[in-house]
Amino acid sequence: MSDITSHIYVFILAAFLGLEVIKRVSPLLHTPLMSLTNAISAISVIAAIEIAGEARTTLSTTLGTIAVAAASANIIGGFMITDRMLKMFRKRPVRK
Amino acid sequence: MNPADTAMQSFITTSTSVVAAILFILALKWLSAPATARRGNLAGEIGMAVAIAGALLGFHIITFKWIIIGFTIGALIGAPMAIWMSMTAVPQRTALSHACGALAAALVGTAHYYLYFQPGADAPQHVTMAILCVEVILGSLTFTGSLMAFGKLQDLLPSRPTLYKGQNFLNFLILASALVTGFFLTLYPNLRILFPVLLLLATLFGVLLILPIGGADMPTVIALLNSYAGLSASMMGFVLGSKLLIIAGALDGASGLILSIIMCRAMNRSFANVLFGAFGQVQASAVAGEKKTVRSTTPEEAAQIMEAASTVIVIPGYGMAVAQAQHKVRDLYDQLTSRGVDVKFAIHPVAGRMPGHMNVLLAEAEIPYDRLVEMDEINPEFPQCDVALVIGANDVVNPAARHDKSSPIFGMPIINADQAKTVMAIKRSMNPGFAGIENELYTADNCLMLFGDAKVVVGNVAKELAEAAKSN
Numbered sequence: 276m277s278d279i280t281s282h283i284y285v286f287i288l289a290a291f292l293g294l295e296v297i298k299r300v301s302p303l304l305h306t307p308l309m310s311l312t313n314a315i316s317a318i319s320v321i322a323a324i325e326i327a328g329e330a331r332t333t334l335s336t337t338l339g340t341i342a343v344a345a346a347s348a349n350i351i352g353g354f355m356i357t358d359r360m361l362k363m364f365r366k367r368p369v370r371k
Numbered sequence: 372m373n374p375a376d377t378a379m380q381s382f383i384t385t386s387t388s389v390v391a392a393i394l395f396i397l398a399l400k401w402l403s404a405p406a407t408a409r410r411g412n413l414a415g416e417i418g419m420a421v422a423i424a425g426a427l428l429g430f431h432i433i434t435f436k437w438i439i440i441g442f443t444i445g446a447l448i449g450a451p452m453a454i455w456m457s458m459t460a461v462p463q464r465t466a467l468s469h470a471c472g473a474l475a476a477a478l479v480g481t482a483h484y485y486l487y488f489q490p491g492a493d494a495p496q497h498v499t500m501a502i503l504c505v506e507v508i509l510g511s512l513t514f515t516g517s518l519m520a521f522g523k524l525q526d527l528l529p530s531r532p533t534l535y536k537g538q539n540f541l542n543f544l545i546l547a548s549a550l551v552t553g554f555f556l557t558l559y560p561n562l563r564i565l566f567p568v569l570l571l572l573a574t575l576f577g578v579l580l581i582l583p584i585g586g587a588d589m590p591t592v593i594a595l596l597n598s599y600a601g602l603s604a605s606m607m608g609f610v611l612g613s614k615l616l617i618i619a620g621a622l623d624g625a626s627g628l629i630l631s632i633i634m635c636r637a638m639n640r641s642f643a644n645v646l647f648g649a650f651g652q653v654q655a656s657a658v659a660g661e662k663k664t665v666r667s668t669t670p671e672e673a674a675q676i677m678e679a680a681s682t683v684i685v686i687p688g689y690g691m692a693v694a695q696a697q698h699k700v701r702d703l704y705d706q707l708t709s710r711g712v713d714v715k716f717a718i719h720p721v722a723g724r725m726p727g728h729m730n731v732l733l734a735e736a737e738i739p740y741d742r743l744v745e746m747d748e749i750n751p752e753f754p755q756c757d758v759a760l761v762i763g764a765n766d767v768v769n770p771a772a773r774h775d776k777s778s779p780i781f782g783m784p785i786i787n788a789d790q791a792k793t794v795m796a797i798k799r800s801m802n803p804g805f806a807g808i809e810n811e812l813y814t815a816d817n818c819l820m821l822f823g824d825a826k827v828v829v830g831n832v833a834k835e836l837a838e839a840a841k842s843n
Contacts, residue, residue, distance in 0.1 A: 279498050282609050282617055289618040292396065293625030299403040302633075302720065302745055305727030306461060307412075308402055308626060309597055313468045315395050315415055316604045316623035321426035322479045322611050327441055328432030331489060336437055338482040343441025344448070345471040345478070350419055352449030353468060356461070357412045359453065363734040364405040366741055 307360045314353025320346035380429045387425025388615035394418030395619055399626075405740055422615060458735040459692045462724040463524045465593060469600045470517035476603035477510030477570070483610055484566055499610055500560045504553035506606035508573040513599040515577030520592060523581070524724055530586035538583060539647050545576045580646065586689075587766070589724045591634040591645045598627025630726045637720035637746075639772075639782040665801065668819040670828060673795055674835035676819075680757035680793075682713045684749065686786050687729050688722050690763015690798075694825035700762065701736040703829055706836035715742055717749045717759075717786045719767040750787045759791035761812075763798075763825050769810045779808060794818040797828045 300308050323346055327339030394414045401411030432438070456464050480503050487495050495503070522528035549572035556565050584592050601623025608616025635642060677683055685704075691697060707714050716738065722729045730743050753759065761768055768788040771778040788794055789812050796813060798820060812818055821828050 278612060279609070282612070282614070285614050286605060286609075286617050286621050289621035290625050293399070293622040294629060296396065296399045296403075297622075297626045297629050300399070301404060302718070302727060303405060303730045303740055303743060304402060304408055305630060305633075306465075306725060306731045307408065307727070308399075309465055309594070309630065309726065310461075310468070311398065311402060311412060311415055312601065312623040312626040313465070313472060313597065314419070315398065315619050316601045317472055317475070318391070318395075318419065318422055318616060318619040319472070319475050319479065319604045319607055321422060322607055322613070322616065323441070323475055324423070324426050324432070324438050325430045325611075326479060326482045326486075327437040328430060328434060330434050330437065331486060335482040335486050338478040340437040340441040342475040342478040342482075343438055344444040346475040347442045347445030348449035348452075349445075349468050349471045349475075350449070351446050352453040352464070354412060354416050354419070355450060355453035356456070356464065357415075358409065360458075360461075360731055360734070361405070361408045361412060363731070363737070364408065364740045365734075365737070366405075366739055 303364065304361075307357045310353050310357045310360070314350055314357065317346045317349035317353060320350060380431075384425050384429035387421050387429070388613070391418040391422035391425070392615050392618045394421070395622060399622060458732050459695060460525075461731060462589065462593060462728060463521055465725055466517045466521040466524055466596070469593070469596045470514050470521065472600040473510045473513035473517060473596075473603055475510075476600070476607050477507055477514055479607055480507040480510060480603075480610065481566075481570070487560065488563070495560050497557055497560075501553070501557040502606050502609045504556055504569065506603050506610060507569060508549055508553060509599050509603035509606065511570055511573035512577035512580065513596050513603060515574045516581045517577075517596050517600075519578055519581035520584075520589065520596065523584075523586065524589060532585045533582045538579075542576065542579050542647075545572055545579065549573050549576060583647070584645070586724065587721075588638075588645050590721050590726050590728070591631050591638070591642075593725045594627050594630035594634055595642070595646075596627070598624050598631060601625070601627055634721055634726060637784060639780075639784065665813050665820050666818070667822055668795070670821065670831035671835050673819070673821055674832050674839065676793055676795075677707060677712065677758050677760075677832070678710060678836060678839065680712055682715070682752075682756045683707055683758045683760060684715050684717050684753065684756050684788075684791065686717045686719075686759060686761045686764050686768055686788050687733065688719075688762065688764025688767060689724060689728075690765070691825055692723060692728065692732055692763070694763060696762060696825040696829050697732045697736040699826050699829040699833060700733070701738055702833040703836070704738055704742075706833050706840070710836075710840075715744050715749065715752075717746060717788075718743055719746050719764070719786050722764060722767055746784060746786055753787045753790040756791040757793065759788040759794045761788055761794065761796040762829065765798075765810055766808060768796075768812055769808065770815075771808070771811055775811075788812065789815055789817070792817065795821055797821045797823070797825050799824065 323342035327343050330336045395418045398411045398415035401407040523530045552569045601620050605617050605620025718729050770789045772780045772783040772785045
């Protein structure tokens with residue numbers, strides 16, 4: 276099986292799995308869902324790391340470094356704000 | 372490099388990728404309910420850490436300098452926003468993060484393209500080139516589109532739709548040119564002059580796509596941009612041959628797609644209608660003829676009515692977020708529940724500026740989440756409800772959506788606030804809402820208007836209740 280075919284299979288399976296899993300997410304949590312999936316898709320940082328780390332041309336290193344910065348802003352910010360939001364969803368109120 | 376090293380490196384990247392993929396899926400599974408949601412976030416964090424560690428160990432990295440610099444800049448941007456940004460501003464932050472994700476995809480794609488021309492590099496295959504073009508188009512248009520959405524949400528740009536003649540035709544023309552350029556690049560990857568053209572067309576399309584979109588449509592558009600950002604990451608996975616990227620991007624794309632479908636359904640509109648329909652410019656004149664009287668009331672009277680009620684349902688909208696009234700709403704909630712009044716919140720899927728926005732704001736104000744009820748679940752309760760309190764919501768409670776075929780919102784599922792015994796609506800003035808549609812709820816016999824800033828009005832009602840409690 277060629278690479279591209281197996282990749283298409285992976286994509287289709289992952290998309291269907293995603294649809295099934297995410298359909299079950301309570302509407303209460305749709306905002307944190309968005310910030311979490313955003314943080315997860317910032318996994319593209321590994322592609323940026325490769326380009327920035329290989330340092331092959333000035334152009335690719337520059338683009339790679341900016342991409343690392345953009346993706347890691349999403350990773351750090353995304354996970355942190357998701358946790359901050361999820362902490363607020365309590366069943367019983369906490370008196371100040 | 373000796374073969375044993377290479378085998379070891381590929382083992383590291385493969386095994387860490389598998390672990391990360393599993394953890395990402397578990398993260399979304401655990402996010403389904405508030406009780407396990409934080410575990411889900413933790414799983415996501417661990418998955419990310421494992422994948423990054425694998426990348427740092429497994430790739431042929433020559434220098435860490437640029438990686439560290441990039442990471443530091445990213446941390447300095449991401450962390451302060453996550454820590455200090457107010458919950459009202461979460462839609463803006465989300466739009467920015469879509470922009471960042473898409474920017475990364477577009478830049479990585481661009482870098483890959485130009486690296487094909489380095490000595491010793493293999494020329495790209497046609498299939499790879501086609502996917503790379505899709506990645507760059509999606510990444511660029513999502514980048515500028517999300518920046519535009521950010522500008523509108525942050526009030527840097529007018530949030531009303533910007534329209535001009537031939538708009539849809541021009542947009543279509545630009546998108547088609549971008550696709551044709553991509554097609555030629557796929558056939559002739561060496562036509563380097565075309566690549567900047569592709570970038571330019573896609574970034575321009577992103578700007579023009581969001582221009583005609585109004586504030587009320589932001590929840591759908593943000594969800595759609597989320598989906599595009601995910602897809603561009605997935606395409607990057609195809610180009611690189613990284614299954615982990617394909618999976619993570621597909622999950623993000625699926626999530627954005629589901630959310631945009633939910634948002635569209637909640638407005639009874641199609642994608643095409645949201646993107647090209649320019650809501651909010653519709654027939655302001657058709658309804659201007661009728662003049663009906665409204666009854667207004669005072670916070671004192673409102674407090675007395677609510678005190679005597681046994682059930683109160685609050686319907687929050689974007690106006691509550693704008694007025695930052697959620698903490699005063701919490702005071703009101705405390706006052707009423709301490710008197711044994713049953714208080715619930717009716718949440719319309721498109722209330723606010725992004726999916727789930729109202730829930731986050733009310734949770735921030737420490738209102739227990741089991742009091743926040745979805746539209747379909749709470750609607751049957753309105754006929755038995757004593758008071759429906761509308762705070763900064765408008766179109767989502769307009770009964771015209773149920774019966775007035777000429778209304779632009781006809782067919783949109785609404786919260787049946789009008790069926791409550793008494794309706795109270797907090798509003799700044801009688802100006803029609805965002806969509807420019809007159810709301811017949813306000814002129815109904817059972818409706819009392821509370822004019823003023825939501826934060827002040829709710830605060831006054833809560834104060835009245837507190838004073839009444841003291842004097843008893």
